[in-house]
Amino acid sequence: MRAIWKGAVAFGLVNVPVKVYSATEDHDISLHQVHDKDGGRIRYQRRCEICGEVVEYKNIDKAYDDGERTVVLTSEDLASLPVEKSREIEVVEFVPSEQIDPIMFDRAYYLEPDSKSTKAYVLLRRTLEETDRTAIVKFSLRQKSRLAALRVRGDVLMVQTLLWQDEVREANFPALDEKVRISAKEKEMSAALVESFSSDFDPENFKDDYQEQLRTLIEAKLEKGEALDTDETFGETEEGEGGNVLDLMEALRRSVEKNREKKTGEGAGKKTSKASKKGA
Structure with a gap:
């Protein structure tokens, strides 16, 4: 595995230097699009609508358009944001593990101790295990501010990014308001x-x-x-009793x-x- 980020978990005055690794990977077979007539590969080009030229990634900036004005943001502009410069996984609070709704879980990352001494890392891991608590943390990764749950998996600390509250839709189905007799x-x-x-859950099955x-x-x-x-x-293919x-x-x-x-x-x-x- 290759580390994608380096920083430190910080709670109080305690710092735990860590390397961050993606905990999951995609096993899907990669397919690309072709023309059904002759099998020619379909390719997408980043073409400028003003000059008509194909633009390389290194010459592409980002922009925000409010309908009347456009603001162009360069990579230097984005890198200047204070939260982007931070290499800290800040512990905000420790909460009972069962209070985190699984619907909020997003991407998972492993944390490897990035220090000759693993004492602070092991101490934090054992404390979370023995108190049955999960640390709610904030950090910045790939130009996004992240809210995450720092928890234990086996002998390893991991962070699992959380969706923000306004990213989780509320379910409102009128049919569930009807009284049902069971x-x-x-x-x-x-x-x-x-x-x-x-049965007992075993992913290998x-x-x-x-x-x-x-x-x-x-x-x-x-x-x-x-x-x-x-x-x-x-x-x-066997047909079921769906009909x-x-x-x-x-x-x-x-x-x-x-x-x-x-x-x-x-x-x-x-x-x-x-x-x-x-x-x-």
């Missing part, structure tokens, strides 16, 4: 359905089906070209039965697999 039997069956799906199928499609098309038969490649309108209780009952049968089949498959390994 019977005891419906709640019981719904709870049974939840129980039939209950899940995969990105779309990206896997896209890779399969690309490899098949490289091999067979336009003679590719997608039904042969992927098999026929049938089911009573809520009947839908719950069928769902519970279907999931129980699925789990029973999976359990039998695992036992057979273990038996085969022992026999071998």
Whole structure:
């Protein structure tokens, strides 16, 4: 990993020098656009509407237009902002971790100690763990002022940027104002359905089906070209019961039965697999 930012976490008079790394990465297959007629690649050009020239990134500034006037802001102008010059992750407050609504979480970054002594780093990490608190911090990154949650993941401190309050939309759905009667039997069956799906979350149990199928499609098309038969490649798609309108209780009952049968089949498959390994 390559550090994208260097600075220090500051709370009170304590400074913790850190390097910042992106904690996540995109695994999507990269695709580009082509002309359907001849396969020519579609490219976008940064063309000036006044002189008609194609402009390089180094010659592009930013501007604000209020409808009547335009203010051009150069990279030097933006770099002169006091908050942009700061290399400090300022702790504003420590809050109970459960008070942060997950809808506010945005990008995640790991913090690596950037000092020969890791004592202050470890002290801050242990304090957050033992008090079950999250630090609300402010810092500047890539020409934006960020609000973030500084928290612990394993042995590492990380900051997860937060959306500002005015960036989170309020949900107002009139249908939810209507009174709905739920019977005891419906709640019981719904709870049974939840129980039939209950498990411990393990991210390794899940995969990105779309990206896997896209890779399969690309490899098949490289091999067979336009003679590719997608039904042969992927098999026929199963149709569900989406066209049938089911009573809520009947839908719950069928769902519970279907999931129980699925789990029973999976359990039998695992036992057979273990038996085969022992026999071998």
